[in-house]
Amino acid sequence: MLLGSALCYAGMAALCLGMxxxxxxxxxxxxxxxxxxxxxxxxxxxxxxxxxxxxxxxxSVGVVIWFGLLSAAALVLVLLLPYRPKGAALLMxxxxxxxLPVLVxxxx
Numbered sequence: 001m002l003l004g005s006a007l008c009y010a011g012m013a014a015l016c017l018g019m020x021x022x023x024x025x026x027x028x029x030x031x032x033x034x035x036x037x038x039x040x041x042x043x044x045x046x047x048x049x050x051x052x053x054x055x056x057x058x059x060s061v062g063v064v065i066w067f068g069l070l071s072a073a074a075l076v077l078v079l080l081l082p083y084r085p086k087g088a089a090l091l092m093x094x095x096x097x098x099x100l101p102v103l104v105x106x107x108x
Contacts (some may be wrong), residue, residue, distance in 0.1 A: 001053075001057070001065070001069075001092035003052045003099055003103060003106070004049050004052045004053045004056075004065070004066065004069050005069050005072065005073065006095040006096075006098060006099040007033065007045050007046075007048055007049035007052070007095070007096075007099050007103070008045075008046065008049045008066075008069040008070050008073040009073040009076060009077065009091070009092065009095050010045050010092050010095040010096040010099065011041075011043070011044075011045030011046035011048075011049060011073075012042065012046070012070070012073045012074050012077050013036045013042075013044045013077055013088055013095075014039070014041045014042030014045060014090070014092060015038070015039060015042035015043070015046075016042075016081060016088075017035075017038050017088075017089060017092070018035045018037075018038035018039035018042060019035075020035070022081060022085060023035055023038075024105070025081075025085035025086075026085050026086055026088075026089045045096070046070070048103070049066060049069065050062070050063070050066050050072075052083050052106065053065045053069070053102070054066075055106070059070040071103070079097060
């Protein structure tokens with residue numbers, strides 16, 4: 001569940017930071033290539049976050065758990081982004097770096 005939560009948060013944060021407004025809060029100038037990359041990374045991470053949920057709880061319950069984790073990640077991001085946008089980006093990086101080794105280990 002922790003792996004799914006970290007991947008959901010990183011995916012939602014990447015999608016948010018791909019938007020113009022939130023991107024400018026963290027980085028002072030526009031970078032369209034970085035924004036497209038963040039959007040792509042966000043969708044990819046959200047899709048990958050579904051895999052550990054389905055693996056742990058099966059297809060029917062796993063999808064429901066995934067939607068709950070998406071909602072919780074969005075809530076954390078909504079509460080954090082207006083006050084600490086750079087902290088939200090840092091937490092995204094930490095969640096991504098912490099979840100990738102676990103994801104690779106669980107796939108093997």
